[in-house]
Amino acid sequence: MSSNPPVWFITAASSGFGKYIALEALSRGHKVIASARSASRIADLKGKGADVVTLDVTSPLAEIEKVAKEANDKYGYINHLVNAAGYILVGAVEETSPKEDFDTFATNVFGMLNVCKAFLPYLRATPGHRTIANFGSIGSWQGGAGYALYNGTKWACSGISEGMRAELAPLGIAVTVIEPGYFRTGFLNAGARVVSQRRLREYDETAVGKVRATLEAVDNNQPGDVVKGCKVLVDVLTMTGVAEGKEVPIRVALGSDSPPVIREKMRATEELLKEWEGITTRTDHE
Structure with a gap:
């Protein structure tokens, strides 16, 4: 199996990081x-050599499990699972x-959870290097x-990913949470x-009104280059290129504005x- 190319399964691959x-993975000869929720939205990826499937991450677990089985049956193994589905709710x-x-929460958190549940049996059965990459945000850190x-969902993604990392490390699967800053994707588009x-x-x-205006002004003017960001991410997840000699970290603070x-x-x-x-710790039994 070591001579076979890595296989990726990616949610929300119609735009942005997905x-x-x-x-980037296709450019390296990976499978x-x-x-995406509609296969027609990822027809361009099919043209580049990807296999495309329809998946709404908010579907019942049983439906996601069918997709996972069909995906695994395609090549007989899966190395990298990327949970990129998510959106911001402003208000x-x-x-x-x-x-x-x-x-x-159904998309950003429960969707991520159910996709992980559905694909884990196949990741566990795959020998060699395997990863799960879940998307948090700089919003995972500061409300x-x-x-x-949105903060709540991304804090949840971060906390769940840390717990999963502890659960799956003994099984040889590295879990990381990607926490990007502002990248120029369609994330903030209308x-x-x-x-x-x-x-x-x-x-x-109030600050709420200012945030509404700021998000509109920032849209399509974000500093992060998603192509450069994804090259780094694929390096990190495959432990190659700029990440050669390093282990997959527990989190990736991606972008100049994230750290x-x-x-x-x-x-x-x-x-x-x-x-x-000095006040809040004086609570132990004498």
Whole structure:
């Protein structure tokens, strides 16, 4: 099997990181099984040599398991699983509806979980190097007005990925969470960015209103180059190129703006602990 090319299964491959990870892997002679809610949206990847399948990550687990079996049957093994499906829900917590809240968790968190559940039997059966890459965000680290639901889903992805890493390391599967900053993808485009149907004018002059305006201004002006980012990611996941000689890390802080956000969170958290630990730790039994 060592002489056979790696096989990738990628969700949400119609755009953004999913698409460009697929293209980068194909450029290296790897096999790619790309998925999207509509196969027509990934016809270009088929033209580049990918196998394409239809998959809505919010489908029942039994349906995702059928897709996983068919994908594994194609080549007899799967090395890399990439969970790239996700979107941002913009709106204050008071504005977003229970259905909007549920739907964003259904895609960003439960979809990721069910895809992992469906593919893990095949990853476990595959010898050699194997990875699961889940997408978090710099939003995994720092909450913000106007996108708290997105923060919640990405914190969940980060925490679940850390737990999965501990579970699967003994089985030889490396799990990582990718936490990108702002990359110039279609993520913030009007067709991809979901805005709460309810909008309260009381929030217009607050940080929520500023975030709405900022996201529109940032759209298509993000600093990160998704092609360069995906080249790094494929290197990291295959432990080649710039990642040769390194193990797959527990998280990938991708983009020039990602490490500063994490460092600021670390600094603020350390200050918080120093200020309060003399009070909050006096809670043990005598």
